[in-house]
Amino acid sequence: KGSVSIIKIFIAIVFLLLASRLFFLQVISASKNQNLAEGNSIRPRSILSSRGVISDVKGIWLARNKPSFVLGVYPSDLPKNQDDRKAEYQKLSNLLGVSADEIERKVNVAGLTSIQLTIIQIDLPHDQALILQEDTAGMPGVAVVAQSIREYKSDSGLAHILGYTGLVSEDELKTNPDYLMNEYAGKSGLEKTYQNYLRGTPGVEKVEVDSFGKVLRTLTDVDNLQPVTGDNITLNTDYNLQQIMATELATGIANSGTGSTSGTVIAQDPQTGAILGMVSLPAYDNNIFEGKLDNTAYKQLLSDPNLPLLNRATLGVYPSGSVIKIVMAAAGLNEGVISSSTAIETPPEISIGEYKFPDWKYHTGVTNVARAIAESNDIFFYALAGGYDKIKGLGVDRIDKYLSLFGFGAKTGIDLPSEASGLVPTPEWKQQQRGEGWYIGDTYHLGIGQGDLLTTPLQMLNALSAIANGGKLMKPQLVKEIVDSSGKTVKTFTPEIQRQDMVSASSISAVQAGMRLAVTSSAGSGRMLQDLPVTSAAKTGTAQFMNNQKEHAWFEAYAPYENPRISIMVMIEGGGEGYTVSEPVADNILKYYFSQK
Structure with missing residues (x-):
């Protein structure tokens, strides 16, 4: 009987404990358990896509992703x-x-x-x-x-071409509602131009998170979308050539002896417009923008007096000096102002009233257009532009017409986010800007690339290529091809002719002959190129600025002469004479280029 009582008491205690526990779970902990259950929730989470890779024409990476x-x-x-x-x-x-x-x-x-x-x-x-x-x-x-963040090759002056990326801005989020707050977008250069190709498409997945927002697991769901990797871009640019161009330009700047710190060199296939290389110095390391949330580095570069952020090839505007004479000659020949046989005695200077217009050096004897190009005779081009002796002159209106036909005063259309238009001065422009009339001296100066004419080095190169290829003004093109991550071609860029037949074939041939003479003649301004393994044609330029106190050193050339494959433009700011400063830069680059063929 006593044992039965003990068992009953034990059973009662067990039931009491179970009832107490049940009460605790259902009543006291109900609120807490409900909160925990609600804290674990299902959320959609965006998955960033991998940005496409940028490579040179031979497949060498120039911009890629770094973990x-x-x-x-x-x-x-x-x-x-x-x-x-x-x-x-x-x-x-x-x-x-x-x-x-x-x-x-x-x-x-x-x-x-x-x-x-x-x-x-x-x-x-x-x-x-x-x-x-x-x-x-x-x-x-x-x-x-x-x-991942972006990683760039930084040893060849590519920053101005490639640009850089950064976190999307508030303004970009407003104008692009599909952008994510934590993604990167192109801010300059090709990264910006081809943002829509390089970006890819973000994905989305469903995850279970705890009350702290920490991911517990990724759910398998039919609504999950995998990100699509961005397209890859192949350039026309050759990385190895680009390195040589950067090295030679830096050497040319250092050897100028004028204290110059800046310049640019561009190489182009004159038949297609493809940009084979483009360097602007001083440059900057675009890697410094990656992994930064503030704009300290940008402000430091912006305040640098040498303007390393400026792409001088496309955004720098300069008086052209004598490199423009090839366009003036083509215009004069096409208009019948001169012929290839027109020849005049050229004095040391032309006097118009109290004003004197000197040659850069005295050229004795009779000069025709070929010799005038080869030896850069200013007197001949004063006459061609404004008239002298038996040459009536083009006059400002016809000069402006041909400058525009050859692409001056307008953007070239290169596949970069921004470029300068330069300036083709007109009498109307001068009256509006300065309240002054147009004088014959203005026309003379225009004829030799001085005065108010301003051009970008790329515009000048494009005009040179039009002379080299027989009269086709091509669109400059950096990108050759876009392919997706599987290697399928998305877009191929074919050569685009912007304008052709600006002048007659005979006019082009006469200008080409003058540029060839500049190399072959003992008095030619491009005779340094005689040591190249191929034939070539050239023209020098020395453009005065800062009240004629300093000179930009220009040099342009193309080769081979019979079937041009490369045209090149060198400009060193404040470098002095084109023949002594910029020509060696082009000569060494061309030697390298043809050593690889």
Whole structure:
């Protein structure tokens, strides 16, 4: 009987304990368990696409992706209480060295309901990323994730061509609603021009997150979309040639003896317009923009008096000096102002009233157009432009017409985000800008590339190529082909003729003959090119500026003479004479180019 009582008491105690536990689970912990269950939720998360690779014509990479880590926040998972959020911002500030106010500003821009990652710190080394992942484990909404950044070859003056990327700006997000807050976009150069190809398409996946917003698992879901890798771009540019061009230009600048610090050299296939190389010095390392959230580096470059951010090939505008004479000669021949046999005695200077227009050096004897080009006779081109002796002259209106036909005063259309138009001065322009009339002296100066005529080196190169190829003004083209990640061709860029038959074939031939004579004649300004393994044609230029106190050193050439495959333009700012300063640069580049053929 006693044993039965003990058993009954034991059973009663067990039931009492079970009832108490059930009461605790159903009543006391109900609210807590409900909150935990609701905290684990399913969220869509964006997956960034891999940016396409940029390569040279032989497949050498020029811009690619480098593994990295970022720390960011998902605003929708941050603490709901404002004080708690501010405390979290301050903790992040202490960990990262970023001001709490800046973190809060970024979150507010995104909006507290945003489920996109808002980046706070980028380009974290792997070790630091692991430490931060541990330090932020208990911080709601904070995440450390893998995200690549851009890497560029920086040893060949490619920065002005390639450009750089950066996190999308607030303005870009407004104009491109499909952009993600944590993605990179092209800011300059080809990265910007071909942004829509290089970007690819982001994907989306569903993940289960805990109450802190930390991912517990990725769900298999029919609505998941894999990202599409961006398209790859192949340039017409040869990386090895580009390196030689950068080295030779730097040497030419250093050897000028004038204190020059800047210049540019461009090489083009005159038959197609393809840009084989383009260097502007001083350059900059575009890698310094990758992995940075502030614009300190940009401000430093912007304040540099040598203007390293300026692509002098496309955005620099300069008086052309005598390299423009090839266009003047073509115009005069085409208009019948002169013929290939027209010859005059050229004095040391022409006097118009009290004004004197001198030759750069005295050329004795009778001069025709071929000799005038070869020896860069200013007197002949004064006459061709404004009239002298038996040459009536083109006059400003016809000069302006032909300058425009050869592409001056307008953008070339190269596949870069921006370029300068230069300036073709007219009597109307001078009256409007200066309140002055147009005089014959203005026409004389225009005829030798002085005065108010301004050109970019690329415009001058394009005009040279039109002379070299027989009269076709081509569109300059950096990119050769775009292919997707599987190797399928997306777009191939075929040569584009912008204008042709600007002048007669006989006019072109006469100009070509003068440029050839510049190389073969003992008095020719391009005779240094006689040591090339192929035939060539050339023209020098020395353009005065700063009240004639300094001179830009120009040189242009193409080769082989009979069937041109390369045209080249060199311009060294304040470098002095084109023959002594810029011609050696072109000579060495052409030697390398033909040594590889």
